[in-house]
């Protein structure tokens with residue numbers, strides 16, 4: 001009876017995910033009737049769906065060694081405050097050690113904060129974080145960084161190259177994590193519903209999905225200022241500090257293509273998660289008027 005009801009639940013979730021995929025795909029992708037080629041957005045460009053992963057990989061190959069410096073320069077250090085709040089709100093370690101998966105974890109900013117928070121607040125040295133990223137260069141930077149920390153060579157942290165859309169089941173088993181985090185990563189993935197479906201699969205029932213991502217600014221004055229800043233300053237800094245304008249132009253454009261808060265909250269529910277209501281402070285928490293945003297959901 002138990003397994004019947006859980007497999008039924010899974011089928012329902014799958015059906016919801018396929019519907020969500022169709023809804024999202026029809027807003028983000030299109031197919032020409034003549035050749036049926038599916039397209040998607042890469043920043044403001046429309047490209048064949050299958051090309052996105054390698055283009056995104058090229059972007060992060062190119063920015064990996066300057067990624068942390070550029071993050072600080074382009075956000076004037078504000079990304080650190082957002083990441084601090086993201087982790088503080090989750091309170092890792094408060095109810096005992098957690099098994100965490102930080103997907104699109106890049107250079108390990110979130111993983112380090114989770115481990116530091118659990119240790120400093122709750123003297124917890126048993127919480128673990130597995131950092132997953134599709135890009136080996138970003139993981140290499142993360143590994144190098146963790147070498148300077150007390151977590152290096154401990155079971156508390158590990159690095160894995162994998163695609164968020166299809167985490168290998170033998171390594172990332174069903175119902176096995178307490179906390180799944182993804183920060184500034186999901187907008188780079190070709191299929192958001194596929195990422196959410198994998199997050200749902202690997203979390204334990206009652207486990208938390210938490211996403212930090214750039215989002216939609218609703219105040220028109222702030223939105224205009226933000227647009228002017230991001231479209232002029234960030235690509236320019238990319239040129240000066242990293243010698244790469246194109247990658248930073250893509251990163252800014254990809255922010256504008258990401259679904260607004262209520263739409264993304266619905267996608268999280270479509271994947272099977274329970275969220276708060278569709279208001280700031282409910283399903284999501286806006287940071288800086290929506291420049292960035294934290295979404296959470298609980299696996300039921």
Ligand SMILES: C[S@@+](CC[C@H](N)C(=O)[O-])C[C@H]1O[C@@H](n2cnc3c(N)ncnc32)[C@H](O)[C@@H]1O
Pocket residue numbers: 056060103104105106107108109110132133134135138162163164165182183184185188189190
């Ligand atoms: C903007 S960085 C964010 C890194 C880190 N989470 C942070 O907040 O600093 C985005 C990361 O997403 C990774 N990424 C993009 N597509 C991915 C995918 N399909 N699966 C896993 N990681 C992916 C990139 O390689 C990159 O490291």
